[in-house]
Amino acid sequence: MIRFGVSTHDYRPRQTTMLSLHALLLHAVHEGLGVCRIPAAYIAPLAEASAQPLRTLVQQYELRLVVHAPIVAPHRLEEWFATVIGFFAQLDAADAVIICHLPHLHRADRALFERLPAWIVHHLAVELTHQPAAELITQLSEYGVPVVFDTLHYDSQLPWPYHPIETMFLCMASWQGRRPLIHLSTQATEVGVRSTPPPRGQHSDVLAPMAAVWVVRSLIDAGHSSDIEIEADSGIIAYRHLNETLSRYIPDLTPSSTHRRKHAPNPAHPFGTIEATPR
Numbered sequence: 001m002i003r004f005g006v007s008t009h010d011y012r013p014r015q016t017t018m019l020s021l022h023a024l025l026l027h028a029v030h031e032g033l034g035v036c037r038i039p040a041a042y043i044a045p046l047a048e049a050s051a052q053p054l055r056t057l058v059q060q061y062e063l064r065l066v067v068h069a070p071i072v073a074p075h076r077l078e079e080w081f082a083t084v085i086g087f088f089a090q091l092d093a094a095d096a097v098i099i100c101h102l103p104h105l106h107r108a109d110r111a112l113f114e115r116l117p118a119w120i121v122h123h124l125a126v127e128l129t130h131q132p133a134a135e136l137i138t139q140l141s142e143y144g145v146p147v148v149f150d151t152l153h154y155d156s157q158l159p160w161p162y163h164p165i166e167t168m169f170l171c172m173a174s175w176q177g178r179r180p181l182i183h184l185s186t187q188a189t190e191v192g193v194r195s196t197p198p199p200r201g202q203h204s205d206v207l208a209p210m211a212a213v214w215v216v217r218s219l220i221d222a223g224h225s226s227d228i229e230i231e232a233d234s235g236i237i238a239y240r241h242l243n244e245t246l247s248r249y250i251p252d253l254t255p256s257s258t259h260r261r262k263h264a265p266n267p268a269h270p271f272g273t274i275e276a277t278p279r
Helices: 017-030 048-060 078-090 107-115 133-141 151-156 164-173 209-221 236-249
Strands: 002-006 035-037 064-068 097-101 124-127 147-150 181-184 226-230 253-256 273-276
Touching: 002 064, 002 209, 002 236, 017 035, 017 048, 035 226, 078 097, 133 147, 133 164, 147 151, 147 164, 151 164, 151 181, 164 181, 164 209, 181 209, 209 226, 209 236, 226 236
Parallel strands: 002 035, 002 226, 035 064, 064 097, 097 124, 124 147, 147 181, 181 226
Antiparallel strands: 002 273, 253 273
16 A cells, blocks of 8 residues: 655645644545655644544544654754654654654664654654765664655766665665655756756656656555655645546556545545556
Protein backbone atom coordinates (compact mmCIF):
# COMPACT_ATOMS: atom_id res chain seq x y z
CA MET A 1 0.00 0.00 0.00
CA ILE A 2 1.30 3.41 -0.98
CA ARG A 3 -0.09 6.58 0.60
CA PHE A 4 0.57 10.09 -0.60
CA GLY A 5 0.97 13.58 0.78
CA VAL A 6 1.98 16.89 -0.77
CA SER A 7 4.44 19.49 0.42
CA THR A 8 2.23 22.45 -0.42
CA HIS A 9 -1.50 23.04 -0.58
CA ASP A 10 -3.32 25.37 -2.94
CA TYR A 11 -5.67 26.22 -0.06
CA ARG A 12 -3.89 28.54 2.36
CA PRO A 13 -6.21 29.57 5.21
CA ARG A 14 -5.61 32.77 7.15
CA GLN A 15 -7.69 32.10 10.27
CA THR A 16 -6.47 31.17 13.74
CA THR A 17 -3.99 28.34 14.11
CA MET A 18 -6.70 25.88 15.18
CA LEU A 19 -8.97 26.73 12.23
CA SER A 20 -6.01 26.63 9.85
CA LEU A 21 -5.03 23.18 11.09
CA HIS A 22 -8.60 21.94 10.82
CA ALA A 23 -8.83 23.22 7.23
CA LEU A 24 -5.47 21.63 6.40
CA LEU A 25 -6.53 18.21 7.69
CA LEU A 26 -9.92 18.42 5.98
CA HIS A 27 -8.19 19.31 2.72
CA ALA A 28 -5.98 16.23 3.01
CA VAL A 29 -8.99 14.01 3.72
CA HIS A 30 -10.94 15.50 0.82
CA GLU A 31 -8.08 14.83 -1.61
CA GLY A 32 -7.63 11.26 -0.36
CA LEU A 33 -4.18 11.86 1.10
CA GLY A 34 -2.80 9.64 3.85
CA VAL A 35 0.09 11.97 4.72
CA CYS A 36 -0.42 15.57 5.87
CA ARG A 37 2.48 18.03 6.07
CA ILE A 38 1.99 20.55 8.87
CA PRO A 39 3.74 23.92 8.49
CA ALA A 40 6.13 24.53 11.37
CA ALA A 41 4.41 27.88 12.02
CA TYR A 42 1.21 26.01 12.97
CA ILE A 43 2.85 24.05 15.79
CA ALA A 44 1.62 25.25 19.17
CA PRO A 45 0.09 23.76 22.33
CA LEU A 46 -3.66 23.34 21.86
CA ALA A 47 -6.50 23.60 24.33
CA GLU A 48 -8.32 20.27 24.71
CA ALA A 49 -11.46 21.68 23.10
CA SER A 50 -9.39 22.66 20.07
CA ALA A 51 -7.40 19.44 19.93
CA GLN A 52 -10.40 17.10 19.99
CA PRO A 53 -11.77 17.73 16.44
CA LEU A 54 -8.26 17.58 15.03
CA ARG A 55 -7.55 14.34 16.89
CA THR A 56 -10.79 12.88 15.55
CA LEU A 57 -9.73 13.54 11.95
CA VAL A 58 -6.24 12.12 12.49
CA GLN A 59 -7.62 8.94 14.05
CA GLN A 60 -10.64 8.35 11.80
CA TYR A 61 -8.67 8.78 8.59
CA GLU A 62 -5.36 7.43 9.91
CA LEU A 63 -3.46 10.52 8.78
CA ARG A 64 0.30 10.56 9.20
CA LEU A 65 1.53 14.01 10.21
CA VAL A 66 4.87 15.28 8.92
CA VAL A 67 6.69 18.42 10.05
CA HIS A 68 9.91 19.70 8.47
CA ALA A 69 12.35 21.21 10.92
CA PRO A 70 13.86 24.62 10.08
CA ILE A 71 17.10 24.22 8.15
CA VAL A 72 19.54 24.67 11.01
CA ALA A 73 21.70 22.20 12.92
CA PRO A 74 19.51 19.76 14.88
CA HIS A 75 21.35 20.49 18.15
CA ARG A 76 19.85 24.00 18.01
CA LEU A 77 16.32 22.57 17.86
CA GLU A 78 16.18 20.44 21.00
CA GLU A 79 13.47 22.49 22.74
CA TRP A 80 11.52 22.81 19.50
CA PHE A 81 11.53 19.02 19.05
CA ALA A 82 9.83 18.61 22.42
CA THR A 83 7.18 21.19 21.47
CA VAL A 84 6.38 19.46 18.19
CA ILE A 85 6.15 16.03 19.80
CA GLY A 86 3.88 17.45 22.48
CA PHE A 87 1.67 18.63 19.63
CA PHE A 88 1.78 15.13 18.10
CA ALA A 89 0.78 13.65 21.45
CA GLN A 90 -2.24 15.94 21.72
CA LEU A 91 -3.49 14.53 18.40
CA ASP A 92 -2.54 10.91 19.21
CA ALA A 93 -0.34 10.95 16.11
CA ALA A 94 1.91 8.09 17.16
CA ASP A 95 3.57 7.61 13.75
CA ALA A 96 4.16 11.32 13.04
CA VAL A 97 7.59 12.37 11.77
CA ILE A 98 9.89 15.36 12.16
CA ILE A 99 12.22 15.58 9.16
CA CYS A 100 15.64 17.12 9.74
CA HIS A 101 17.91 18.40 6.97
CA LEU A 102 21.41 17.33 7.86
CA PRO A 103 24.06 17.66 5.13
CA HIS A 104 26.79 16.53 7.53
CA LEU A 105 26.63 14.81 10.90
CA HIS A 106 28.71 17.05 13.17
CA ARG A 107 29.88 16.29 16.69
CA ALA A 108 27.15 18.48 18.21
CA ASP A 109 24.50 16.57 16.24
CA ARG A 110 25.85 13.23 17.47
CA ALA A 111 25.81 14.50 21.04
CA LEU A 112 22.18 15.57 20.60
CA PHE A 113 21.08 12.16 19.33
CA GLU A 114 22.89 10.51 22.23
CA ARG A 115 21.20 12.57 24.94
CA LEU A 116 17.70 12.88 23.48
CA PRO A 117 15.11 10.64 25.16
CA ALA A 118 13.71 7.76 23.13
CA TRP A 119 10.25 9.36 22.90
CA ILE A 120 11.78 12.20 20.89
CA VAL A 121 14.18 10.13 18.78
CA HIS A 122 11.26 7.88 17.74
CA HIS A 123 9.78 10.75 15.72
CA LEU A 124 12.97 12.00 14.06
CA ALA A 125 14.15 11.22 10.53
CA VAL A 126 16.96 12.72 8.44
CA GLU A 127 16.45 13.61 4.80
CA LEU A 128 19.01 12.37 2.29
CA THR A 129 20.68 15.49 0.91
CA HIS A 130 24.43 15.64 0.22
CA GLN A 131 25.87 12.47 1.68
CA PRO A 132 25.95 9.02 0.08
CA ALA A 133 22.99 7.09 1.45
CA ALA A 134 24.98 4.14 2.80
CA GLU A 135 27.30 6.48 4.70
CA LEU A 136 24.44 8.47 6.25
CA ILE A 137 22.48 5.34 7.20
CA THR A 138 25.55 3.85 8.90
CA GLN A 139 26.16 7.06 10.87
CA LEU A 140 22.55 7.28 12.07
CA SER A 141 21.92 3.59 12.71
CA GLU A 142 23.42 3.64 16.19
CA TYR A 143 20.89 6.29 17.22
CA GLY A 144 17.88 4.56 15.64
CA VAL A 145 17.18 7.50 13.32
CA PRO A 146 15.97 6.54 9.79
CA VAL A 147 16.73 8.21 6.47
CA VAL A 148 14.15 9.74 4.12
CA PHE A 149 15.05 9.00 0.50
CA ASP A 150 14.63 12.06 -1.75
CA THR A 151 14.70 11.50 -5.52
CA LEU A 152 15.78 15.05 -6.38
CA HIS A 153 18.53 15.17 -3.76
CA TYR A 154 19.84 11.82 -4.92
CA ASP A 155 19.96 13.02 -8.54
CA SER A 156 21.64 16.26 -7.45
CA GLN A 157 24.53 14.26 -6.00
CA LEU A 158 25.34 13.11 -9.55
CA PRO A 159 25.94 9.59 -8.22
CA TRP A 160 27.78 7.00 -10.24
CA PRO A 161 26.96 4.21 -10.59
CA TYR A 162 23.36 5.45 -10.77
CA HIS A 163 21.17 3.15 -8.63
CA PRO A 164 18.20 5.21 -7.41
CA ILE A 165 15.82 2.32 -6.77
CA GLU A 166 18.39 0.26 -4.88
CA THR A 167 19.32 3.35 -2.85
CA MET A 168 15.65 4.03 -2.13
CA PHE A 169 15.20 0.49 -0.82
CA LEU A 170 18.33 0.90 1.31
CA CYS A 171 16.89 4.04 2.91
CA MET A 172 13.53 2.33 3.42
CA ALA A 173 15.24 -0.48 5.34
CA SER A 174 16.60 2.07 7.81
CA TRP A 175 13.04 2.53 9.14
CA GLN A 176 13.37 -0.89 10.80
CA GLY A 177 9.83 -2.14 10.35
CA ARG A 178 8.08 1.23 10.52
CA ARG A 179 6.34 2.54 7.42
CA PRO A 180 9.05 4.39 5.45
CA LEU A 181 8.68 7.92 4.14
CA ILE A 182 9.96 8.92 0.69
CA HIS A 183 10.23 12.31 -1.00
CA LEU A 184 9.27 12.29 -4.67
CA SER A 185 10.46 15.39 -6.52
CA THR A 186 12.16 16.38 -9.76
CA GLN A 187 14.39 19.23 -10.87
CA ALA A 188 12.76 22.30 -12.38
CA THR A 189 13.86 22.85 -15.99
CA GLU A 190 14.00 25.74 -18.43
CA VAL A 191 10.68 24.77 -19.99
CA GLY A 192 8.35 27.76 -20.31
CA VAL A 193 9.21 31.43 -20.06
CA ARG A 194 12.09 31.35 -17.57
CA SER A 195 14.75 33.94 -18.43
CA THR A 196 17.46 32.03 -16.57
CA PRO A 197 17.91 28.36 -15.69
CA PRO A 198 16.32 27.46 -12.36
CA PRO A 199 18.78 26.83 -9.54
CA ARG A 200 19.95 23.31 -8.90
CA GLY A 201 17.65 21.59 -6.45
CA GLN A 202 14.55 23.67 -7.23
CA HIS A 203 11.37 21.62 -7.35
CA SER A 204 9.48 21.40 -10.61
CA ASP A 205 5.82 22.40 -10.83
CA VAL A 206 4.76 18.78 -11.43
CA LEU A 207 6.72 15.54 -11.32
CA ALA A 208 8.58 14.20 -14.33
CA PRO A 209 6.03 11.51 -15.19
CA MET A 210 8.22 8.56 -16.14
CA ALA A 211 10.58 9.04 -13.19
CA ALA A 212 7.60 9.03 -10.82
CA VAL A 213 6.12 5.96 -12.51
CA TRP A 214 9.49 4.17 -12.17
CA VAL A 215 9.49 4.77 -8.40
CA VAL A 216 5.87 3.70 -7.88
CA ARG A 217 6.19 0.69 -10.19
CA SER A 218 9.33 -0.45 -8.36
CA LEU A 219 7.63 -0.18 -4.95
CA ILE A 220 4.59 -2.13 -6.12
CA ASP A 221 6.63 -4.87 -7.85
CA ALA A 222 8.79 -5.30 -4.74
CA GLY A 223 5.71 -5.55 -2.53
CA HIS A 224 6.74 -2.58 -0.39
CA SER A 225 4.41 -0.32 1.58
CA SER A 226 5.48 3.28 1.92
CA ASP A 227 4.34 6.85 2.41
CA ILE A 228 5.33 9.28 -0.34
CA GLU A 229 5.46 13.04 0.09
CA ILE A 230 5.28 14.78 -3.28
CA GLU A 231 7.42 17.89 -3.28
CA ALA A 232 6.33 20.02 -6.22
CA ASP A 233 5.54 23.69 -6.55
CA SER A 234 2.00 23.05 -7.78
CA GLY A 235 1.11 21.07 -4.65
CA ILE A 236 -2.09 19.08 -4.97
CA ILE A 237 -2.11 19.58 -8.75
CA ALA A 238 1.07 17.50 -8.96
CA TYR A 239 -0.65 14.70 -7.01
CA ARG A 240 -3.64 14.74 -9.37
CA HIS A 241 -1.29 14.78 -12.35
CA LEU A 242 0.55 11.73 -10.98
CA ASN A 243 -2.72 9.83 -10.59
CA GLU A 244 -3.64 10.63 -14.19
CA THR A 245 -0.19 9.54 -15.36
CA LEU A 246 -0.39 6.20 -13.56
CA SER A 247 -3.86 5.54 -14.96
CA ARG A 248 -2.67 6.30 -18.49
CA TYR A 249 0.63 4.47 -18.59
CA ILE A 250 0.19 1.62 -16.09
CA PRO A 251 -3.39 0.38 -16.38
CA ASP A 252 -2.80 -2.46 -13.91
CA LEU A 253 -2.25 0.13 -11.17
CA THR A 254 -5.45 1.54 -9.76
CA PRO A 255 -5.35 4.96 -8.12
CA SER A 256 -7.85 5.04 -5.28
CA SER A 257 -8.94 7.96 -3.15
CA THR A 258 -11.79 6.20 -1.38
CA HIS A 259 -12.18 7.80 2.04
CA ARG A 260 -12.63 5.29 4.83
CA ARG A 261 -12.97 5.69 8.54
CA LYS A 262 -10.98 3.53 10.90
CA HIS A 263 -12.51 0.06 11.34
CA ALA A 264 -14.91 0.58 8.41
CA PRO A 265 -16.42 -2.78 7.33
CA ASN A 266 -14.80 -4.46 4.32
CA PRO A 267 -13.25 -1.46 2.58
CA ALA A 268 -12.48 -2.18 -1.07
CA HIS A 269 -9.36 -0.02 -1.03
CA PRO A 270 -7.49 1.93 1.62
CA PHE A 271 -7.90 5.66 1.04
CA GLY A 272 -5.26 7.66 -0.74
CA THR A 273 -3.40 4.57 -1.93
CA ILE A 274 -2.28 2.95 -5.13
CA GLU A 275 -2.48 -0.81 -5.30
CA ALA A 276 -1.91 -3.36 -8.03
CA THR A 277 -4.99 -5.02 -9.46
CA PRO A 278 -5.00 -8.79 -10.11
CA ARG A 279 -3.56 -9.73 -13.47
